Amino acid sequence: MPSHALVIEDLVKRYKGGLLALDHISLKVKRGDFYALLGPNGAGKSTTIGIICSLINKTSGRVQVYGHDIDQDFAAAKRMIGLVPQEFNFNSFEPINEIISNQAGYYGISPNLAKERTEYTLEKLGLWQKRKNTPRELSGGMKRRLMIARALVHDPQLLILDEPTAGVDIEIRRSIWELLQELNAEGRSIILTTHYLEEAEYLCKNVGIINQGKIIIDTSLRALLDQLKQETFIFYLQDALATAPKLENAHAQLSDERTLEITPNTTLSLDELFAELHNLGIRVRSMRNKSNRLEELFMNLVSK
Amino acid sequence: MTIIEQLIALRTLFLREIYRFSRIWVQTIVPPIIMVALYFIIFGKLIGSQIGDVKGFSYIVYIVPGMIMMSIITNSYANTVSSFYSCKFQRHIEEMLVSPMPTYIIIWGFVSGGVARGGLIGLAVSLTATLFTEIHVYHVWLLLLVTLLTSILFSLAGLVNAVYANSFDDISLIPTFVLTPLTYLGGIFYSIDMLPPFWRELSMLNPILYMVDAFRLGMLGVSDIDPLLSLSVISAFVIVLYAVVHLLISRGVGVRS
Numbered sequence A: 001m002p003s004h005a006l007v008i009e010d011l012v013k014r015y016k017g018g019l020l021a022l023d024h025i026s027l028k029v030k031r032g033d034f035y036a037l038l039g040p041n042g043a044g045k046s047t048t049i050g051i052i053c054s055l056i057n058k059t060s061g062r063v064q065v066y067g068h069d070i071d072q073d074f075a076a077a078k079r080m081i082g083l084v085p086q087e088f089n090f091n092s093f094e095p096i097n098e099i100i101s102n103q104a105g106y107y108g109i110s111p112n113l114a115k116e117r118t119e120y121t122l123e124k125l126g127l128w129q130k131r132k133n134t135p136r137e138l139s140g141g142m143k144r145r146l147m148i149a150r151a152l153v154h155d156p157q158l159l160i161l162d163e164p165t166a167g168v169d170i171e172i173r174r175s176i177w178e179l180l181q182e183l184n185a186e187g188r189s190i191i192l193t194t195h196y197l198e199e200a201e202y203l204c205k206n207v208g209i210i211n212q213g214k215i216i217i218d219t220s221l222r223a224l225l226d227q228l229k230q231e232t233f234i235f236y237l238q239d240a241l242a243t244a245p246k247l248e249n250a251h252a253q254l255s256d257e258r259t260l261e262i263t264p265n266t267t268l269s270l271d272e273l274f275a276e277l278h279n280l281g282i283r284v285r286s287m288r289n290k291s292n293r294l295e296e297l298f299m300n301l302v303s304k
Numbered sequence B: 001m002t003i004i005e006q007l008i009a010l011r012t013l014f015l016r017e018i019y020r021f022s023r024i025w026v027q028t029i030v031p032p033i034i035m036v037a038l039y040f041i042i043f044g045k046l047i048g049s050q051i052g053d054v055k056g057f058s059y060i061v062y063i064v065p066g067m068i069m070m071s072i073i074t075n076s077y078a079n080t081v082s083s084f085y086s087c088k089f090q091r092h093i094e095e096m097l098v099s100p101m102p103t104y105i106i107i108w109g110f111v112s113g114g115v116a117r118g119g120l121i122g123l124a125v126s127l128t129a130t131l132f133t134e135i136h137v138y139h140v141w142l143l144l145l146v147t148l149l150t151s152i153l154f155s156l157a158g159l160v161n162a163v164y165a166n167s168f169d170d171i172s173l174i175p176t177f178v179l180t181p182l183t184y185l186g187g188i189f190y191s192i193d194m195l196p197p198f199w200r201e202l203s204m205l206n207p208i209l210y211m212v213d214a215f216r217l218g219m220l221g222v223s224d225i226d227p228l229l230s231l232s233v234i235s236a237f238v239i240v241l242y243a244v245v246h247l248l249i250s251r252g253v254g255v256r257s
Helices: A045-052 A073-079 A094-106 A111-124 A141-150 A170-185 A199-201 A221-226 A270-279 A293-302 B005-022 B029-051 B059-089 B093-097 B103-129 B142-163 B170-184 B197-203 B205-220 B227-251
Strands: A004-012 A020-030 A034-038 A060-065 A081-084 A158-163 A189-193 A204-209 A213-220 A233-237 A250-256 A261-265 A284-289
Touching: A004 A141, A020 A045, A020 A060, A020 A189, A020 A204, A020 A213, A020 B103, A020 B142, A020 B170, A034 A045, A034 A199, A045 A060, A045 A158, A045 A189, A060 A073, A073 A081, A081 A141, A094 A111, A094 A141, A094 B005, A094 B093, A111 A141, A141 A158, A141 A170, A158 A170, A170 A189, A170 A199, A189 A199, A199 A221, A199 A293, A204 A221, A204 A293, A213 A221, A213 A293, A221 A293, A261 A270, B005 B103, B029 B059, B029 B103, B059 B093, B059 B103, B059 B142, B059 B170, B059 B205, B093 B205, B103 B142, B142 B205, B142 B227, B170 B205, B205 B227
Parallel strands: A034 A189, A034 A204, A081 A158, A158 A189
Antiparallel strands: A004 A020, A004 A060, A204 A213, A233 A261, A233 A284, A250 A261
16 A cells, blocks of 8 residues: 555646646645645635546646556546535435435446445435435535545545535534544545634644645644744633733733733743743633634735 | 446446436426327328328328437437536536546446437337327337437437536527427428429438438338438447547536536
């Protein structure tokens, strides 16, 4: 088994109107990785995914999936991929068990095995009771899960999800996260695009950021967060304060009499900060980050 | 994909097409039967009884092969054009594009559905015709061969239309402005021997004429054109259209950016 689930080399996509959507991008995703591909709208994320999955023709460059070139060995490469697209793309009039078993058939899976896998994936995604319904009769969250079931029916090793939790409520989002973590723990490589940066921070090991058709960051999530030089914390206080305290290695300001915003210097640990607050007689009830750390970093990177 | 896997994929597409047009039988199966029944009543019984024999057959018997062929043509075309365009419109064509199915399996999957619907409607129209007149079978193998080749041809033509279609209007333009006139002028209701020389020569440019004429030979044993020429013309169209469809779909015209 090759060490990389996906290797993209010098990939270019220029659309008919002349728009350069991908400008010589190269990317490697390790086998078993949980990789976030981030970027603002129109950055080239969906184009990249479309090319990997043969939905968009590339202008030039190479793509390999588990060592199989998508041009020269397209059947083997396609077998490795399960795609969960951004928008619903079902036949609205087809019962969902037929949608799943037909998808298995397109991969050459025998009817008996297709039936077994259809049952297994629909059970796994909590849709077995709805198997006779058509997609029109499903809720938004169920449709998302149906797309995941369809992508899994041929047992792919690389699962690609294009904004899988867009527009779903928190409960469903959490259940999708748990499922994805489970699939990753089984050894499947996962590539995820998302606009919810806390989703990437919660799930992913490595991150690529694409902007204006170029990869501007390709690193581990840890290394990316280490680039963050300053963080602001919000402390909710037990007792009211009249003025903000003067701290040695941090800047503090009051939002209201019981809410204190503190931006510590990079040299100051949270232990030291808590000790200083304690010495000043300030008791903390709870605290949180002022903003999502990854979001802050993301905004800095793409606005450069 | 191995040969077996390809056959499984083809079977899946074929059954999917059968289920699709069976689910909407009120739109796909009933209307052509009602339409030809009306043709038989009006042109066959009411007007046909005022017209003399054509090539030794009563008028209603003479038009039966053309009516069956017209149903096969319109239904095999309608099946692929609506099915493939619907796949594009709802974007579930992507289910096929992401799979390892080779282009020719996708094409033959849709074509097999068109052939099945064309054949089924042809059979239903033949049975309907028995309510109004007797049915003749002169060359059963020729009938089957012409039915198969014609339904393949128009299934492929429907795919070409669907590939280029960008709206539901686009899938009705060709049937309305090209297919229907060519079918009506393709010798369904008359023998081209009845036409003046200029119009007779012009009719020879109409490919549907060859299909209707070969089918009539298979049913009644009379024809205006050498059947070998008819079969050659139909086969040539099938080959050319298949090459066009294969080129379009493998390049992703209309389905990939």
